Amino acid sequence: MVSLTDNAPATQQPRPRRRQKGSGLNRVLMGILLVICTIWLIVPFGMAILWSLVDPDTGWNYPDVLPPSLSLARWVEVWTTTALPDALRNSYLLAPTVAIITLILATPTAYCFARYDFPGKGLAQVATLLPLVVPGFVLAIFFSSLIFNLGIYSRFLSILIAHCVLFLPYAIRIMTVAFENVQQDLIDAARDLGASPWARIRVAFLPALAPGILASLIIVFIQSIEEFAIAFIVGAPNFVTIPSILYSYLGYNFVRPNAAVVSLVLVVPNVLLMLGLERLLKSANPAQAGVKG
Amino acid sequence: MSWRRTATILLLLMPGLGLILIMIGSVFYVAVMQSFGYFNLVGEDVFSLEHWRKVLDSKAFNRAFQYSAYIATVSAIGSVALAYPIAIWLRRPFRGSLVVSALLKAPLFVPGLVAAFLFINIVAYHGILNQLFIWLGFIDEPIRMQNDRGAWGVVFLQLWKNMPFALLLLSGAVQGISDEVLDAARDLGAGAWDRFRKVIAPLSVSAMQAALIIIFIGAAGDFAFQVTAGPTNVQSMSQLMVFLKDSFGRWNQAAVVGVCLMGLALGGSLTLALISRLLLRGGRW
Numbered sequence: 009m010v011s012l013t014d015n016a017p018a019t020q021q022p023r024p025r026r027r028q029k030g031s032g033l034n035r036v037l038m039g040i041l042l043v044i045c046t047i048w049l050i051v052p053f054g055m056a057i058l059w060s061l062v063d064p065d066t067g068w069n070y071p072d073v074l075p076p077s078l079s080l081a082r083w084v085e086v087w088t089t090t091a092l093p094d095a096l097r098n099s100y101l102l103a104p105t106v107a108i109i110t111l112i113l114a115t116p117t118a119y120c121f122a123r124y125d126f127p128g129k130g131l132a133q134v135a136t137l138l139p140l141v142v143p144g145f146v147l148a149i150f151f152s153s154l155i156f157n158l159g160i161y162s163r164f165l166s167i168l169i170a171h172c173v174l175f176l177p178y179a180i181r182i183m184t185v186a187f188e189n190v191q192q193d194l195i196d197a198a199r200d201l202g203a204s205p206w207a208r209i210r211v212a213f214l215p216a217l218a219p220g221i222l223a224s225l226i227i228v229f230i231q232s233i234e235e236f237a238i239a240f241i242v243g244a245p246n247f248v249t250i251p252s253i254l255y256s257y258l259g260y261n262f263v264r265p266n267a268a269v270v271s272l273v274l275v276v277p278n279v280l281l282m283l284g285l286e287r288l289l290k291s292a293n294p295a296q297a298g299v300k301g
Numbered sequence: 302m303s304w305r306r307t308a309t310i311l312l313l314l315m316p317g318l319g320l321i322l323i324m325i326g327s328v329f330y331v332a333v334m335q336s337f338g339y340f341n342l343v344g345e346d347v348f349s350l351e352h353w354r355k356v357l358d359s360k361a362f363n364r365a366f367q368y369s370a371y372i373a374t375v376s377a378i379g380s381v382a383l384a385y386p387i388a389i390w391l392r393r394p395f396r397g398s399l400v401v402s403a404l405l406k407a408p409l410f411v412p413g414l415v416a417a418f419l420f421i422n423i424v425a426y427h428g429i430l431n432q433l434f435i436w437l438g439f440i441d442e443p444i445r446m447q448n449d450r451g452a453w454g455v456v457f458l459q460l461w462k463n464m465p466f467a468l469l470l471l472s473g474a475v476q477g478i479s480d481e482v483l484d485a486a487r488d489l490g491a492g493a494w495d496r497f498r499k500v501i502a503p504l505s506v507s508a509m510q511a512a513l514i515i516i517f518i519g520a521a522g523d524f525a526f527q528v529t530a531g532p533t534n535v536q537s538m539s540q541l542m543v544f545l546k547d548s549f550g551r552w553n554q555a556a557v558v559g560v561c562l563m564g565l566a567l568g569g570s571l572t573l574a575l576i577s578r579l580l581l582r583g584g585r586w
Contacts, residue, residue: 037390038397045404048461052419055429059422073432117317126310136318138325140515143522143566145539146559149546150332151324156342157331173324180317234412236525241543254414258529264422271415282410 059268082265092270095248102164102249103232106171107225113172114179114224121180122187136181139174144237147174152242163247170238175231179224186220219288226285230278250274332563335556342552352553356561361541366561369538372452373521373569376459377513383460384467384512388475389501402472406465413462417529420458421447447530454530459520467512474508475501503581510574517570522562538562 061078062068064085068075086092121133139147147170155166194212203211236251243252254274257267334340338349356362387405391398408416423430424446431443448454478501486500502509524539531537536544538558545555 031395034395038401041401041404049404049407051429052423055422056419069427113316113320115317116313116315120310120313124306124310124313126307132314132318136321138321141518141566142325142328143518143539143562145522145524145542146332146562147325147328149542149555150328150335150559153335153340153342153552154327154331157340169324173321176317176321230410236412236414251412251414254418255525255528258414258418258421267418268422271418274412275415279410 056268056271059265060272062265064265082269086266086269090253090266091248092250092253092273095250095253096273098164098247099233099249102167102171103229106168106175106232107229109168110172110175110179110228111183111221111224114176114183118180118183119187121184122190137177140177145241148237148241151238155242163243166242167239167247167249170242171232171235174235174238175228178227178231182220182224182227183217186217186224189220190216222288223285226281226288230281233278234274329563332556332559335553336560338553342550349553352557356554356557361536362558362561365536365538365541365558366565368452368535369521369523369562370565370569372455372459372523372527372537373517373565374573375456376463376520377517377570377573379456379460380463380467380516381471381509381512383464384471385497385502387468388471389497391472392475392478402468405468408461409465409469411462413458413523413525414529416458416462417526420454420461421530424454448533450532450534452532452535455523455526455532458526458530459516459523463516463519467516470508470512471505474505478504506578506581509577513573513577514570517573518566521566521569538565 058075058078059068060082061080062075062082063077063079064081065079066076117136121129151170152166155169160166190213195208198208198212233249234251235249236255239247239249240252240255243249250270250273254267254270257263257270331340336352338352339346391402411419422428425431426443426445426447428446430446431440434440435443446454482500482504483496486496491499522539523537524543527537527540531540539562542555542558542562545551545558
């Protein structure tokens with residue numbers, strides 16, 4: 009998603025500041041918005057945290073406004089009695105593998121989009137978005153049908169392949185922008201000074217590509233951890249990931265405190281990574297890094 | 302172009318674009334062929350229109366199709382309608398505008414299942430909303446809001462999750478409109494609505510179309526929101542597809558639903574995009 013922002017605020021020219029009209033109105037709107045955001049984010053997540061800390065001995069029943077006592081018992085229980093450790097291992101093994109392979113697969117295509125002109129390039133770029141426009145469950149179900157027909161029985165491998173294809177559009181887009189930021193002057197200068205191809209990559213390409221590489225790794229990592237349709241359909245019933253465990257607590261055997269624990273396990277690391285990414289993208293602002301030479 | 306250059310380009314495109322085309326192409330092929338009786342996991346492959354007839358005749362399918370089309374249309378139009386005023390408000394930076402836009406975009410990073418869980422916590426029978434209403438004296442006893450029949454819960458979740466995405470796309474487009482253009486419109490006597498209708502909307506129509514298309518497709522294929530917060534008397538297309546596959550392994554019928562869902566996603570989203578273009582630009586491209 010973040011890839012879509014790259015053409016937005018960075019292109020803003022600084023304008024001479026003039027006095028903001030209606031700054032009073034803005035303050036009122038801000039006030040309303042902060043209240044809405046409290047309802048929008050703080051209350052839902054606050055409830056989830058409270059539910060995950062409910063003491064199983066006392067429970068949290070109507071009409072108590074807050075749980076009568078808090079404990080970490082649910083966390084311990086979910087960790088020791090459910091498949092959550094398995095799911096965590098699967099998800100956190102799968103996601104970095106997907107992130108690295110996707111980056112490797114995306115790089116040549118991104119290089120081609122950024123540095124070659126050819127007939128049908130626009131169409132080719134639109135075609136890379138295909139995985140994003142096929143409904144997730146259609147992709148999941150008929151991909152599973154395809155791999156059964158091909159006789160591939162490794163769940164890990166199957167989900168790995170599907171995730172790589174599904175998240176290639178993000179990696180290709182981010183890396184295309186990154187390659188566009190590589191300055192031709194630098195490549196030429198390095199060549200003129202007799203740098204070997206490897207040295208040219210190191211001095212001219214890598215510094216400009218580094219933020220894009222990291223951004224691509226993080227985005228794909230997060231997407232892979234959160235992905236549900238393929239992990240659920242292809243992985244069922246033996247290969248569990250964090251979202252499929254969460255789904256099992258939301259379905260017929262609805263266990264609210266357990267679902268709260270798993271929700272937080274799923275969201276919190278990703279929010280931290282996302283904040284890191286935000287800083288990274290700010291430092292990689294093309295307006296500061298200089299434009300293509 | 303020399304053959305060498307062509308070969309280089311094709312070779313470079315192979316691992317990325319090539320893989321995407323092969324994989325999406327084969328998934329599409331498998332779905333279509335399976336709907337006509339091929340690619341069976343058990344039994345012989347025989348061409349048959351029987352699966353199409355069975356599915357198209359079933360009441361469950363027709364309800365699911367209409368329901369998914371309805372949810373997708375309302376979500377796409379609703380998200381864009383909510384995001385526009387906010388994008389225009391945030392067009393020029395002011396103190397705190399970055400914080401506001403970050404807070405508004407936060408739901409983008411909350412996975413669908415977690416969002417659904419947070420939502421049903423709030424609207425549960427003894428949830429915080431019911432308690433608040435009772436405390437305020439609006440109602441005497443809790444009302445049943447979870448899994449409501451009108452699918453308001455699902456629509457709310459779709460808007461919660463998709464409005465930030467529409468905002469992301471529209472902010473970029475709206476910020477790209479120069480002050481001079483808007484000032485000129487104002488000088489010519491255009492009111493706020495006219496400035497939106499005749500200047501801002503036509504100039505940001507591409508971003509709007511992209512938002513409509515992507516949100517429509519996502520909402521038409523929804524599974525997570527529908528299963529956790531949706532009405533229990535109707536299934537979404539994805540839910541029906543999973544149900545058919547899981548109950549007695551009716552893969553061929555699931556394939557028919559899958560092909561129809563792809564048709565709905567493509568047809569519906571393009572129709573919305575076309576209508577918005579016609580309304581705002583009067584058919585000029």
